[in-house]
Amino acid sequence: MKHTFVLLALLATAFSMLGCTSAPPATTQLPAATQPAVVTISTQPTTAPATEAAVPSKEGGTLLVAITSDPGHFNPSITTGFTTHVVADSMFNGLVGLDENLQPIPDLADEWQVSNDGKTYTFHLHPGIMWHDGTPFTSADVKFSFENILLKFHSRTAAGLTPVLDKIETPDANTVVFHFQVPYGPLLQRLDVTEAPILPQHIYQGTDPQKADANLKPVGTGPFKFVEYAKGDHVTLEKNATYFKKGMPRLDKVIFKVIPDANAALQALQKGEVDYSWATNESQMKTLQGSPGITTAKAAASPGGSFCINTFAFNLEHPPLDKVQVRQAINHAIDRQRIQNQIHFGFGKVATGPISSRMSWFYNPNVTKYDFDVEKAKQLLDQAGVKPGADGARLKLVFPHPTTFNKYGELIREQLGAVGIQVQDAPMDFNAATDRVFVKRDFDLAIVSFCNGPDPEIGVRRVYDSRNIKPIPFSNGAAYKNPRIDELFDKGALTIGNEQRAPSYLEIQDILTKDLPYLWFIETEGTRAHRSEFHDFQNWTGHFAEYAWTDNPK
Amino acid sequence: MSPSLTRYMFRRLAQVLPILLGILAVNFVLIHLAPGDPIYLLAGDSGDAAYYAAMRAKYGLDQPIVNQFVLYLWNAAQGQFGYSFAYTRPVFEVIGARVPPTLLLMGSSLVLSISIGLWLGAVAARRANSSVDHVISVGTLIGYGMPAFWLAQLLVLVFAVRLGWFPIQGMVDLRAAYQGAPLVLDILHHLFLPMLTLTLLHLALVTRLTRTGIRQEQGEDYVRTARAKGLAENQVQQRHAFRNALLPVVTTVGLQIGMLFMGAVLVEIIFAWPGLGRLLYDATLNRDYPLLMGIFLSVSLCVIFANLVTDVIYTFLDPRVKFT
Numbered sequence: 077m078k079h080t081f082v083l084l085a086l087l088a089t090a091f092s093m094l095g096c097t098s099a100p101p102a103t104t105q106l107p108a109a110t111q112p113a114v115v116t117i118s119t120q121p122t123t124a125p126a127t128e129a130a131v132p133s134k135e136g137g138t139l140l141v142a143i144t145s146d147p148g149h150f151n152p153s154i155t156t157g158f159t160t161h162v163v164a165d166s167m168f169n170g171l172v173g174l175d176e177n178l179q180p181i182p183d184l185a186d187e188w189q190v191s192n193d194g195k196t197y198t199f200h201l202h203p204g205i206m207w208h209d210g211t212p213f214t215s216a217d218v219k220f221s222f223e224n225i226l227l228k229f230h231s232r233t234a235a236g237l238t239p240v241l242d243k244i245e246t247p248d249a250n251t252v253v254f255h256f257q258v259p260y261g262p263l264l265q266r267l268d269v270t271e272a273p274i275l276p277q278h279i280y281q282g283t284d285p286q287k288a289d290a291n292l293k294p295v296g297t298g299p300f301k302f303v304e305y306a307k308g309d310h311v312t313l314e315k316n317a318t319y320f321k322k323g324m325p326r327l328d329k330v331i332f333k334v335i336p337d338a339n340a341a342l343q344a345l346q347k348g349e350v351d352y353s354w355a356t357n358e359s360q361m362k363t364l365q366g367s368p369g370i371t372t373a374k375a376a377a378s379p380g381g382s383f384c385i386n387t388f389a390f391n392l393e394h395p396p397l398d399k400v401q402v403r404q405a406i407n408h409a410i411d412r413q414r415i416q417n418q419i420h421f422g423f424g425k426v427a428t429g430p431i432s433s434r435m436s437w438f439y440n441p442n443v444t445k446y447d448f449d450v451e452k453a454k455q456l457l458d459q460a461g462v463k464p465g466a467d468g469a470r471l472k473l474v475f476p477h478p479t480t481f482n483k484y485g486e487l488i489r490e491q492l493g494a495v496g497i498q499v500q501d502a503p504m505d506f507n508a509a510t511d512r513v514f515v516k517r518d519f520d521l522a523i524v525s526f527c528n529g530p531d532p533e534i535g536v537r538r539v540y541d542s543r544n545i546k547p548i549p550f551s552n553g554a555a556y557k558n559p560r561i562d563e564l565f566d567k568g569a570l571t572i573g574n575e576q577r578a579p580s581y582l583e584i585q586d587i588l589t590k591d592l593p594y595l596w597f598i599e600t601e602g603t604r605a606h607r608s609e610f611h612d613f614q615n616w617t618g619h620f621a622e623y624a625w626t627d628n629p630k
Numbered sequence: 631m632s633p634s635l636t637r638y639m640f641r642r643l644a645q646v647l648p649i650l651l652g653i654l655a656v657n658f659v660l661i662h663l664a665p666g667d668p669i670y671l672l673a674g675d676s677g678d679a680a681y682y683a684a685m686r687a688k689y690g691l692d693q694p695i696v697n698q699f700v701l702y703l704w705n706a707a708q709g710q711f712g713y714s715f716a717y718t719r720p721v722f723e724v725i726g727a728r729v730p731p732t733l734l735l736m737g738s739s740l741v742l743s744i745s746i747g748l749w750l751g752a753v754a755a756r757r758a759n760s761s762v763d764h765v766i767s768v769g770t771l772i773g774y775g776m777p778a779f780w781l782a783q784l785l786v787l788v789f790a791v792r793l794g795w796f797p798i799q800g801m802v803d804l805r806a807a808y809q810g811a812p813l814v815l816d817i818l819h820h821l822f823l824p825m826l827t828l829t830l831l832h833l834a835l836v837t838r839l840t841r842t843g844i845r846q847e848q849g850e851d852y853v854r855t856a857r858a859k860g861l862a863e864n865q866v867q868q869r870h871a872f873r874n875a876l877l878p879v880v881t882t883v884g885l886q887i888g889m890l891f892m893g894a895v896l897v898e899i900i901f902a903w904p905g906l907g908r909l910l911y912d913a914t915l916n917r918d919y920p921l922l923m924g925i926f927l928s929v930s931l932c933v934i935f936a937n938l939v940t941d942v943i944y945t946f947l948d949p950r951v952k953f954t
Binding site for chain 1: 666911
């Protein structure tokens, strides 16, 4: 008996001790392109990216990929989680893909048209595509995937499309038509393999997609086929010899190996135990850049989020944070350049506002900027009436954050301390921090990696729209209310064509950088590393190995 | 089996059910009290309230905690332990796949740390206060005092990265894809460093207990009697002193099973060993309630079983202890 209670105590301790550092998969998505307002017909052929040199690619070989967490299952349509997508995306396709600049390119659909009123999208599917089990792929699979799975279980697709989508029609086996209730601008941005992977109707019909056996024995249309899953250890995929993209894939096998510890993954890559790493962090990139036989790469997107900005939320319900001078003062007190250098090792870019500069078609460079200026910060605090108290502190702010942001915690405590703001920083695991900030609202300052997604409608609106002040994660945590902002987001979504949509988003950035309900630190970027004998990875997407090849196929 | 032993076992087994119920209740409350929410895993980061509410309802997370617990017990009584949120599969299917690697890692470390610990302890006791004794004591204490993650990293750096004798991570060489006997050798090759880490962590305790136990017993009357009978020193030590000194070791090792499992969590993470410890870690981060409950239940059962075995072994070692 006694022994049992000892165990209980241990488990209880374990529970509290296991505060950890898994990086939150944030918004995932890849953008779509400048869509002309009227009828658009894409006629781009499906082409491989230009090879790095004039060296002809080789066929065959095995790629060993380090991933940080066990994928659990391979149904990419019921989750937005990075751990499932990073493996499963190679086995599936979306209607459209996204190129390096996150512009739409053909995937399952060869071409598409948008009606003049922006309410109807028609997709023409590539003919002759087969599922891995040999069954022909048809438009019925697309309709089924959206209606029965994506619109119910893929959180971003469900949230984004359900309110606006009218119906999906399949006039013939190779045509899919999306009808919207309103003109809908961002559709092409949300149809790639991460946002809307297409599943086989003949396998999933009549099952609960969240418990289906096929989740562990996936059948897709993608470049690689499922072979084996050793839970917690590895997943083996092999080449889909009948893949519809001519000559692809080139590799015979891709094996994903779960290596949870970042150092172990780094050492395994250096020693050649693995060939490609999704687990490389910024500090390791410096080490790897000098390593012989290793190639490093950066990417603004991944199946775990695109165009992400590390962002401070001010709790506007907690005075004096409701005063704009106080928020301006904090903006002046933060040395973003030092954060980029010391925390991100120079990677990424200092952010200027809520929309990433890499979403160049909507980015506004001419916004109000706040230079690092300690004296100005103190003046602004004086003006706001926030004067030093008996202990020298002007203000005490509680800053709960996930342990992944521990270094931010330290630097911010120091930098705000210099202007008399005492920061009580409280590190906790990601899940607990999310709960405390968004649900319990027990914070003054909070930090979140908000990913724009490929479109502001997907990842930006939720953070600033006053109708999204709710006790749910990744909502408008600052509790910022501005009817003009809400109106501009509505306008941006209901307009067709990026050029026509841009003015709304430019104005949004102008207003937000004056109101400062949030503070934008750094536009972060994804870091990848791989053995140099491998080439032509698409580092920004879950289809990263679709075109990859190696010098030494065994 | 003697009738008294049978009766004893029966009574002990009858206690298992109420103990398990208690464990389930405490754990259930514990994981629901801990801050956090599985909804972040289930519903992603869309920031859409209606969607979160729908997922909560689908998984019964909108019910009061008492209802959730009663429902859990009701289903558990029928052998239904639910589906893991992260794996979308029945809980024990997920756990089952992770048990063999952990058993291999923990079992081999346990055997090693006990056998080496007993031997070192006996050597240290016999040559108490000699330089050998000091080396053993200090050496094992250093192993005991080192944080698991640090010791593991050190061993990797020296034996895997520098010397290249062992692989850095994993349980098998995925490139080679061995079968049969070479596969067994490959697994042992991968097992060595994580096993060594866990063994070093637990060696000190067994060594210390054995040494102290033997030293204590050496002063007892029966040892003097044995010597007076003219028994050889080896026999005095092994037959008499050592056997009695084992008693506290057996008790402690039984208790240590839970500790060993906690150590295995860290070691499994660092060496990318696909075991139960890492599953517990991931399930905790995700607040994967059904899976957490399943793991707690499995580990509790193991510990209860280990304690039962400990008690039975104890009665064999010490005839003074009787089953009642």
